[in-house]
Amino acid sequence: MTETLDTVPALANFQEEVRRWLASIVDPRPAPTPTDKPDLAVFRNLSDEDELDLLDAVRAYRRQRFDAGYGAVTLAAEHGGRGLPASFASAIAQAEREFDVPPSTELISVTTGLVGPAVAMFGTDEQRAHYANPLLRTDLLACQLFSEPGAGSDLAALSCRGVREGDDWIFNGQKVWSSGARFADLGMLLARTDPEAPKHKGITAFLIPLDAEGVDIRPIRQMSGGASFNEVFLQNVRVSDSMRLGAIGQGWKVASATLAFERTASGSVTRKKGGSVAELVALPNPWVLWTIPWYAKIWRTPTYARNCVPRPQIGSLVPLQPDARPARPRRWAN
Numbered sequence: 001m002t003e004t005l006d007t008v009p010a011l012a013n014f015q016e017e018v019r020r021w022l023a024s025i026v027d028p029r030p031a032p033t034p035t036d037k038p039d040l041a042v043f044r045n046l047s048d049e050d051e052l053d054l055l056d057a058v059r060a061y062r063r064q065r066f067d068a069g070y071g072a073v074t075l076a077a078e079h080g081g082r083g084l085p086a087s088f089a090s091a092i093a094q095a096e097r098e099f100d101v102p103p104s105t106e107l108i109s110v111t112t113g114l115v116g117p118a119v120a121m122f123g124t125d126e127q128r129a130h131y132a133n134p135l136l137r138t139d140l141l142a143c144q145l146f147s148e149p150g151a152g153s154d155l156a157a158l159s160c161r162g163v164r165e166g167d168d169w170i171f172n173g174q175k176v177w178s179s180g181a182r183f184a185d186l187g188m189l190l191a192r193t194d195p196e197a198p199k200h201k202g203i204t205a206f207l208i209p210l211d212a213e214g215v216d217i218r219p220i221r222q223m224s225g226g227a228s229f230n231e232v233f234l235q236n237v238r239v240s241d242s243m244r245l246g247a248i249g250q251g252w253k254v255a256s257a258t259l260a261f262e263r264t265a266s267g268s269v270t271r272k273k274g275g276s277v278a279e280l281v282a283l284p285n286p287w288v289l290w291t292i293p294w295y296a297k298i299w300r301t302p303t304y305a306r307n308c309v310p311r312p313q314i315g316s317l318v319p320l321q322p323d324a325r326p327a328r329p330r331r332w333a334n
């Protein structure tokens, strides 16, 4: 049942309840020591093996969180959530910062904050049963196949083609900047299904299995060493119409709602990407100051537009010294 004014718990009590639950499953976060260096990287530079270890750790925690009722608190009850205000998701994230929970990853955030809620909201009963809870619980992982080489800020210009053939669709095209695609089970795909319609109206959304024949995922190596992003090539990929999300031609509506979830996603913010301006200014390397205009732009920009602003890779400006990495008491530490 969605909480009403009478049933919404008091925020402070709720947060205390979350703290008690966290204390029952995980240790408190160790206090920072004077020798700790700020974590300024936007992207982690992990090997695939370490990324998988991190994903295992986060998924183990996220499953416990979902089962305890703290996984999708802002989603409407009819979509499998608790219908609580966004302040409750923030209260969970704040409490998590006090405990040694594994840091989230882009793929986990996309799965639980974007694709899971989108399937819960736009999926058929069957799609909800098969995919929504498994995504929200991270039993399945899904990446976002939206951006293309010719469709970034102008997403509606996308040209990945979807052609109906009987009960199936055949997809051909290329996606780019697909965070975590190498480790995902599914991709939420936007494809042009009607090239004659005005550009926002000719798009349809789908879930596609990434192990389907014709899907080729290639990592994009970042200058800092890691490869969080991927290019995803689709060549005659055949997917059943039962994987369509929403009505034909309604992909823009599905995509807009999905991106709006970012604002209220109950994703963990246990890792502060890119550090703070104060941490940047305190660095001995003056070159980092070139990033300040970027931060200024981010602060003036609405949430989704933030994703369209290329982020400076501060981590790459700080020389990678072996001792710059904290000791690794946890396998997923950077």
Ligand SMILES: Cc1cc2nc3c(=O)[nH]c(=O)nc-3n(C[C@H](O)[C@H](O)[C@H](O)COP(=O)(O)OP(=O)(O)OC[C@H]3O[C@@H](n4cnc5c(N)ncnc54)[C@H](O)[C@@H]3O)c2cc1C
Pocket (backbone or CB within 6 Å): 106, 110, 143, 144, 145, 146, 147, 148, 149, 151, 152, 153, 154, 176, 177, 178, 179, 180, 307, 308, 309, 310, 311
């Ligand atoms: C951390 C991160 C994770 C991402 N993960 C994913 C993902 O998982 N899946 C996915 O599909 N995409 C992902 N993206 C891509 C993202 O959502 C945008 O599509 C992409 O960053 C913007 O596209 P582009 O790089 O082609 O830039 P462009 O669209 O080419 O824009 C480049 C610059 O030009 C500016 N610009 C563009 N058009 C105009 C105009 N008309 N007037 C003035 N200025 C303009 C932009 O503001 C920007 O500064 C991710 C991006 C980031 C930063």
